Amino acid sequence: MNGHLAYAQILSGANLVKTYGSSYALAGVDVAIAAGESVAIMGPSGSGKTTLLHCLAGIIVPDAGVVEFKSVSRMVRVNELTERDRSRLRRESFGFVFQQGLLVPELTALENVALPLMLAGYPRAEAEGWAMVWLASLGLDGFELRRIGQLSGGQAQRVAIARAQVTGAAVVFADEPTGALDSGTGEEVMSALLASTVGQGRTLVVVTHDDGVAARCSRVIRLRDGRVVEDTASQQPSFPRNLPNGPRA
Numbered sequence: 001m002n003g004h005l006a007y008a009q010i011l012s013g014a015n016l017v018k019t020y021g022s023s024y025a026l027a028g029v030d031v032a033i034a035a036g037e038s039v040a041i042m043g044p045s046g047s048g049k050t051t052l053l054h055c056l057a058g059i060i061v062p063d064a065g066v067v068e069f070k071s072v073s074r075m076v077r078v079n080e081l082t083e084r085d086r087s088r089l090r091r092e093s094f095g096f097v098f099q100q101g102l103l104v105p106e107l108t109a110l111e112n113v114a115l116p117l118m119l120a121g122y123p124r125a126e127a128e129g130w131a132m133v134w135l136a137s138l139g140l141d142g143f144e145l146r147r148i149g150q151l152s153g154g155q156a157q158r159v160a161i162a163r164a165q166v167t168g169a170a171v172v173f174a175d176e177p178t179g180a181l182d183s184g185t186g187e188e189v190m191s192a193l194l195a196s197t198v199g200q201g202r203t204l205v206v207v208t209h210d211d212g213v214a215a216r217c218s219r220v221i222r223l224r225d226g227r228v229v230e231d232t233a234s235q236q237p238s239f240p241r242n243l244p245n246g247p248r249a
């Protein structure tokens, strides 16, 4: 048995196909991701990385194939959900970090992080309380009342990481999260992203061109022309490396 299956599988795509016109963005991709993994999706420009991330996250629906998300309480076929239910799944179970944080510039760091909770119906005081906790955990205490334009690129990206997770995301999807940052700041942001996700038992799927980012993930999936050409999961030892005592029975 592959060592990764020692953890409960949380997300999978089976035989995913996505075409645009006559060209294949995904030409039959299989991927099964276990809870607690950090998975880097790499490959040349146009190889299908973002398309794969968007299919797994329910942002787009593949033309063929099955996407399944399993949580403690349920299993859903993401590709069979209505647009409304996919949107709800994304809000409730997933978090997103993009190259540019897509934060609201008119709002403070605190308001940006509290916003998803307020949209989910939490009273403002409670939402801001949780936002404070998240900002502090990402090393941003003292910056709560700054507007986004008054933060450095790395600080703003850490606000985006907090916002992505404040509602309790089980899986965080990141698309080039360090792409707009210099290498030192990118490393800091990647540390913050890893610590706040897999460091807490959550799952991270990250599209990247950066070998340094990929090297810090537990697994690398490499695409070319819409197909998986390498998946380091198949090269792993028979139990996950971060479980020194091996899988528990």
Ligand SMILES: Nc1ncnc2c1ncn2[C@@H]1O[C@H](COP(=O)(O)OP(=O)(O)OP(=O)(O)O)[C@@H](O)[C@H]1O
Pocket: 020, 023, 024, 025, 043, 044, 045, 046, 047, 048, 049, 050, 051, 052
């Ligand atoms: N909405 C779209 N309409 C038409 N073609 C698209 C669309 N989205 C993606 N494609 C095409 O699908 C292929 C895969 O795109 P995708 O964005 O997944 O690649 P990528 O590996 O993430 O590339 P990059 O590293 O440049 O971001 C490309 O040929 C792209 O042009």
